[in-house]
Amino acid sequence: MNWFYLSSPSTFYRFAGWLTPWFFALAALLTAAGLYYGFIVAPTDAQQGEVYRVIFIHVPAAWMSMFLYFVMAAYAAASLTFNTRLAAMMARAVAPTGALFTFVALWTGAFWGRPTWGTYWAWDARMTSELVLLFLYFGFIALANAFDDPRRGDRAAALLALIGLVNLPIIYFSVHWWNTLHQGSTVKLTGTSMHVAMLTAMLLMVFAFWMYAIGAALTRVRSIILERERRTRWVRAL
């Protein structure tokens, strides 16, 4: 995704428009394959029964939530370094999808925790860090939209994303430290080695979410481009 930022908004708009349907199609196919493997092929878990199948949403969502933050921060860094509009628009386009996956990770984590740990919420390292990550996304979106001048919002939010990026491992580490001192109960939610079908299903879902995220971000950035560039000739000619 990283090489696009060099293009101009008008060429990128057309390019993204051409690409987007393919990403959504891939996402749909991969989801179908992932759910097939997850529900038909993968066997019942010895300890958790059927409910472990939440893992096919929970882990991919959690991975995507972190990955998309890195992507967002990369675009933020590019936008500050090269002072390009498009990189900033891509950062804005990625953020809501990242927040969505963070929410899904938290929600599915809660509904997996209840039958397995006995509680919807536990202050373990991953859940707490994920919650803070959700607030970091919200902060980015709020700050970007808090100014009348969109470029000001671009640059302030980009700097915030980078400060948050440095903090992310620290937040995880601090909560992990705090948790191990208090309880030492970071639970292993799967067996020692995953059944092949389970792993396959999970990886398929990871790619499905990834393709969806690209499709959603490209769709969003096209709207952002239209809105920001609406006074240019090429937009008015559309």
Place this chain on the structure above:
Amino acid sequence: MNHGFYLWMSYGATALALAIEIAMLVAKRAKSRRLIEEERDLEAQD
């Protein structure tokens, strides 16, 4: 609560969240279209 409840709540919420995001994308698209129309109208007035 049997395990079906937790699975449905998880997958259901995910599907709902994706539906909401797609709805928001459609709305954003419509809004940008509307803003372009407004720009055209403003230009036509000149």
Place this chain on the structure above:
Amino acid sequence: MMAAATLGSWPGGFAWAFARDFRLAWRSPGETVLVIAFFVLVASLFPLGVGADMRLLERIGPGVIWVCALLAAFLSLPTMFSSDYGDGSLEQMALSSHPMVGWVSGKIAAHWIMTGLPLTVLSPLLALQYGLEADTLLVLAAALAIGTPVLSLLGAACSALTLGARGGGMLLALLALPLFVPILIFGAGAAEAQAAGLSPSPHLSLLGAALIVAGMGLPSAVSLAIRIALD
């Protein structure tokens, strides 16, 4: 008012900004008093709310005091740069010959002197309300001494980023409080470790490391944020 140096320097800028902000706060101490009063008030409210069970209070004491310190530090953030931004002084300072990180650091240091330092000094008194032992109390004060400057540094970055933004205090809270989380965890953890008979030095070392890294990196980030605000 500006220092008469022809060549700007980091220490020159630092000293100038520090002295200026300190003088300004000294002349109108209302805000500093507010911060301290808030700290004391909220810390005193908790025992009233949770009941006088000393064992419970002793367990939650460090955490509660740290949360109060966070909130009190947060109270003074909105005005860190906004009054200078509003009357144009910030722009003047940015145009001065002193490097920006110098006087920005001076401002942040002055902010800490007027908020974090009083909180640190007062914390033993509040800790007594929670029945904390003397050694826990000292560790708590030490942790606050190291951690509150980091809060000032992080808070300064958030404050500079939100200059002139809609959403005011709420936006600032959304930005700052998540970033405060590690300091809270290690700061309260230090005192809790001491109370549990463990060594607080890992916590304090990590806080110290955070202070060094924040002190080296964040003034540049704050400077960039101010530049973004002034453009």
